[in-house]
Amino acid sequence: MDKMLRNKKAIILFMLPAFLLFTLVLFIPIVQSVYYSFCDYKGITEPVYVGLKNYKTLLSDKTFGIALKNSMFFLIFSCVSQLIVGLIFAALLTNIKKGRNAFKNIIYLPCVLSSAALGLMWMFIFSPKLGINQLLEKCGVEEAPLWLMDTKGYIILPMWVIAFVSLWQYVGQSMMLYMAQISGISKSLMEASYIDGCTKAQTFRYITLPLIKPMVATAMSLNAIGSLKFFDLIFNMTEGGPNHKTEVLATHLYQQGFKYFKYGYASAIGVVLLILCLLVTLFINKVVKTEQYEM
Amino acid sequence: MSSTRSAIAEPDFSSKKKTSGIQIVIYVFLVLISITYILPLLWVFNVSFKTNKEIFTSPFSLPENITFDNFSFAWTAGRLGTATLNSFIVCAVALILSMLIGSMAAFGIARLRWKGAKLAMTYFLTGMMIPIHCVLIPLFTRFAKIGLSNSLLGIIIPYVTFSLPITIFIMTGFFKGMPNELIECACIEGANIFQIFMKICLPLGKTGLCVTGLMTFIGNWNELLLAMVFISDDAKKTLPVALSKFVGPYNTNYSQMFAAIIIAIIPTIVVYCLFSNQIVDGLTAGAVKG
Numbered sequence: 292m293d294k295m296l297r298n299k300k301a302i303i304l305f306m307l308p309a310f311l312l313f314t315l316v317l318f319i320p321i322v323q324s325v326y327y328s329f330c331d332y333k334g335i336t337e338p339v340y341v342g343l344k345n346y347k348t349l350l351s352d353k354t355f356g357i358a359l360k361n362s363m364f365f366l367i368f369s370c371v372s373q374l375i376v377g378l379i380f381a382a383l384l385t386n387i388k389k390g391r392n393a394f395k396n397i398i399y400l401p402c403v404l405s406s407a408a409l410g411l412m413w414m415f416i417f418s419p420k421l422g423i424n425q426l427l428e429k430c431g432v433e434e435a436p437l438w439l440m441d442t443k444g445y446i447i448l449p450m451w452v453i454a455f456v457s458l459w460q461y462v463g464q465s466m467m468l469y470m471a472q473i474s475g476i477s478k479s480l481m482e483a484s485y486i487d488g489c490t491k492a493q494t495f496r497y498i499t500l501p502l503i504k505p506m507v508a509t510a511m512s513l514n515a516i517g518s519l520k521f522f523d524l525i526f527n528m529t530e531g532g533p534n535h536k537t538e539v540l541a542t543h544l545y546q547q548g549f550k551y552f553k554y555g556y557a558s559a560i561g562v563v564l565l566i567l568c569l570l571v572t573l574f575i576n577k578v579v580k581t582e583q584y585e586m
Numbered sequence: 587m588s589s590t591r592s593a594i595a596e597p598d599f600s601s602k603k604k605t606s607g608i609q610i611v612i613y614v615f616l617v618l619i620s621i622t623y624i625l626p627l628l629w630v631f632n633v634s635f636k637t638n639k640e641i642f643t644s645p646f647s648l649p650e651n652i653t654f655d656n657f658s659f660a661w662t663a664g665r666l667g668t669a670t671l672n673s674f675i676v677c678a679v680a681l682i683l684s685m686l687i688g689s690m691a692a693f694g695i696a697r698l699r700w701k702g703a704k705l706a707m708t709y710f711l712t713g714m715m716i717p718i719h720c721v722l723i724p725l726f727t728r729f730a731k732i733g734l735s736n737s738l739l740g741i742i743i744p745y746v747t748f749s750l751p752i753t754i755f756i757m758t759g760f761f762k763g764m765p766n767e768l769i770e771c772a773c774i775e776g777a778n779i780f781q782i783f784m785k786i787c788l789p790l791g792k793t794g795l796c797v798t799g800l801m802t803f804i805g806n807w808n809e810l811l812l813a814m815v816f817i818s819d820d821a822k823k824t825l826p827v828a829l830s831k832f833v834g835p836y837n838t839n840y841s842q843m844f845a846a847i848i849i850a851i852i853p854t855i856v857v858y859c860l861f862s863n864q865i866v867d868g869l870t871a872g873a874v875k876g
Contacts, residue, residue, distance in 0.1 A: 292774050293699065294797075295697070295773060295778070295779055296697065296698050296699045296779070297699050297700065298698075300780045302694055302700050303699065305691065305693055305694035305698065305783075306689045306690075306691055306694045306695075307704065308687045308690065308692035309693070309710070309750055309754065310706070312687065312692070312743070312746060312747045312750065313709070313710060313713060313747060316721070316725065316744055317713055317716065317721060317747055317748075320720075320724035320728070321716065321723045322718060323724035323728075324720050324721060324723060326723050327723060334727075343708045353733065378743065380619075383612050383615065383616060383874060384616075384687060386609075386612060387609065387612055387613065387789050388614070389614075390616075391691065392620075392863065394616050394620060395861040395866065396728070396858075396863070396866060397623050398620070398623060399618045399862075399866045400623060400855070400858060400862075402869070403808075403854055403858055403865060403869070404803050404851050404854055404855070405808040405810075405825070405826050405829075405832050405850060405851060405854070406808060406810075407808065407810045407826035407827075407829055408826070408829055408851045409851075410831065410848050411669075411830070411833045411847055412627075412847055413842070414628060415627070415630070415843070415844070416626055416629070416841070420642070421645070421840070422629070422645075425645040425646070426645075426646070429646075435680070439818065441744075459622070459623075464869075464870075464873060467866060467869075467870040467873075468788035468870060468873060468874060469872075471870055471874055483774065502801065506874075508716075509873070515874060516715065517716070519680040519717065520717045520718070520719065522719075522810065522811050523808075523810045524813075524824070527829070527830055527833075528822065532646065533632050534678065540719075541717075541719050541811070544719055544722075544825070545719075545811065545815075547728075548722065548723050549815055554723050554727070557723055558723050558724075561719055561720040561722070561723065561818055562677070562720070563719045564717055564719055564720060565716065565717065567714060568715055568716070568717055572715050
């Protein structure tokens with residue numbers, strides 16, 4: 292048997308398709324992308340090496356500044372809000388007896404729906420003359436806010452709206468992760484804490500929370516990478532407008548690369564995005580993932 | 587009902603009543619949350635049956651007369667029919683390929699004995715952290731050169747590749763967990779390595795295949811960016827792309843756009859309603875492992 296499992300031909304045969312695809316479609320393009328980011332490359336002409344020019348342009352590009360700010364806002368908002376709201380939902384759902392499945396399935400539903408379609412749906416709901424504003428009009432509110440077109444403030448209103456929509460859509464996933472972890476905690480631990488006179492809240496604080504910490508790392512890094520990759524909702528809700536105020540890194544990359552065909556410049560944005568993704572994953576795994584408890 | 591019964595049966599009902607009070611608050615809260623989830627979808631569904639005029643005159647009432655004109659217009663003019671078919675072809679092919687190639691590599695890593703297995707695993711796992719945006723430009727220019735842009739195959743290949751890391755990761759776990767005796771036994775019976783893979787390991791790893799298949803399929807079904815960049819031919823667009831194109835700021839017939847949104851999400855909703863528990867558990871299991 293050992294001989295069969297060491298058979299070189301078999302090993303090559305099993306590994307080759309995945310290895311080829313991975314290298315050709317993922318790794319070589321990544322290397323190319325890094326190279327393009329140092330090039331002047333406009334699509335028609337061949338790429339010409341220009342050194343750090345693209346990165347210097349990035350620093351003076353106002354839209355890139357906005358995009359970076361918005362992406363960071365999304366990153367922080369989604370990590371914090373998903374953690375808090377996801378935990379609350381999970382705690383509530385594990386504390387009820389009837390209908391847990393129904394609530395769980397309803398809250399999880401948007402996670403499997405196309406965010407392109409949901410983005411369009413929310414675009415209509417928050418559009419000036421439809422949806423929420425019609426409702427407000429019925430209630431007698433004059434001068435209803437322009438949800439997706441307001442440009443006042445440091446983090447403008449449309450960004451908050453989109454951030455809440457993304458929370459609405461993806462909180463089910465965090466909730467399910469936390470619920471899976473909570474239901475894995477053995478009953479005897481809970482009972483022991485009740486016998487010692489803990490209230491439910493105390494049990495949650497001192498037993499449940501520490502025990503789900505490893506899952507916080509998993510859920511958070513999923514959220515963080517997801518929020519950096521964030522594209523569909525923004526593209527369909529505002530398309531980066533008004534006046535590029537709701538641009539994030541992914542939409543900026545798309546605009547520069549495939550509307551203006553500045554391949555080199557867009558590659559530089561992609562490299563920034565890649566570095567951010569790697570940094571954030573490393574950071575979360577270092578900081579949040581601490582000790583594992585025996586359950 | 588239950589509170590009155592407990593009041594009669596249990597002498598110490600004060601504490602029971604208190605907990606049930608909290609329970610009621612929780613239920614009210616959860617029902618409110620659920621409403622925020624269902625109401626927007628219902629509103630779109632309701633509006634999609636109305637005429638464009640009705641949307642502005644009576645936005646929240648039920649439609650006066652139900653017609654399917656909006657739907658049929660969106661289906662034909664928005665090319666949502668073709669788009670649904672395209673999406674289905676792309677996702678089904680990508681699903682089968684990624685499951686096959688991914689579990690082959692996972693088998694190679696988990697079961698075959700060679701020195702580079704661990705290194706290969708790390709290599710594939712780094713793919714999980716890489717966002718699709720970063721490879722978009724080189725891939726697009728390369729595919730345009732070899733004639734793969736603007737074809738369904740051109741988006742199937744990246745979809746398969748980007749599904750590989752998670753497939754390999756989950757399936758390796760499954761294959762490693764299988765008892766050694768099983769393979770030894772098959773070996774003694776005279777099975778070759780391919781028979782062991784196809785007839786023993788794959789059927790036993792069915793749960794893993796379902797989980798990864800589900801993640802792959804849903805992820806690819808909803809993918810917008812890559813499909814939008816790679817495909818410009820209307821007849822080859824996938825569902826999210828066709829929808830985003832049909833529903834836009836330049837279209838003024840709202841009810842048709844609402845109908846298009848409903849058409850785009852109704853297949854997923856129907857499948858989800860049928861298998862919601864399996865889907866939720868499967869996706870969560872996949873996310874926990876990944």
